Amino acid sequence: MSPFPQIQQVTVIGAGTMGNGIAHVFAQNGFAVTLVDVQEKALEKALATIAKNLDRQVSKGSLNEADKTATLDRIHTTTDLAKGVSNADLVVEAATENEALKLSIFKTMDAHAPAAAILATNTSSISITKMAAATQRPEKVIGMHFMNPVPVMKLVEIINGYATTKEVTSTIVELSKTLQKIPCVVNDYPGFIANKVLMPMINEAIISLYEGIAGVSAIDSIMKLGMAHPMGPLQLADFIGLDVCLSIMQVLHQGYGNPKYAPCPLLVNMVTAGKLGVKSGEGFYTYTPGSKDLVVSKSFQEKE
DSSP: OOTTTTOOOOEEEEEEEEHHHHHHHHHHHTOOOEEOOOOHHHHHHHHHHHHHHHHHHOOOOOOOSHHHHHHHHHHEESSOOHHHHHHSSSEEEEOOOOOOHHHHHHHHHHHHHHHHOEEOOOOOOSSSSHHTTSOGGGGGEEEEESSSSSTTOEEEEEEEOOTTTTHHHHHHHHHHHHOOEEEEEEEEEETTTTTHHHHHHHHHHHHHHHHSSOOOHHHHHHHHHHHHHHHSSHHHHHHHHHHHHHHHHHHHHHHHHOGGGOOHHHHHHHTTTTTBBBGGTTSEEEOOTTTOEEEEEEEHTOOO
């Protein structure tokens, strides 16, 4: 039995970085988890990643071998979305940050999940209210925005849609605490709070580079040393993915209609050129597999 009686079975949609992290956290805390992805290879990779992260916890002494085995035993996988949600008490959608895709997934989730199931999304910027409107249960739709890496980061940004009931919000808040996370409740407006504050800062750092005010290393060092940020905004943008940063800035710009949210032309050009950060091997920095050295991309070295 799970430690949270109202929710026994959790289904996570999407086996990428966020999805496998969410599945890991739920399983480690006693929940039966079904992990769904359209690709069998993605599911295999996710299970390998979860096992590797659990091994890291064992080596640090925060988990024992028995707990690791029990966690993995609680995770089952499928490529069949309808089947995967059929017995769920809670579904957490963690697919690619694409509105059309998420709306399609929510329609399928709604059609096949039990009537009492809560439908949550890990979206970082897309309207909870819009996704809820694609279902027949808008009052049971809510945002659960986990932070990356999920097993490590404590915050869960809980986002109420226009119709989300207080009972559903209370359930997800208490559930998040059971996962040893710290929930913060916000309302459904573009970017919520995390990205409404973070992304304009990242965009401003990119504008500063674009305008020649300072180089990559100087911008990041000033924010790390002067503001006690663990990672500079340009390195963080690379870590998040420049395509994701651009997408969120576009959501903010469109949602608020304010020119202060217009994405920097340099960010647009880099995404167009396929320079997406860590995931592509190059962004503001160059990333070499196996190396932890932070090397400024050749495109910006002359400005250093």
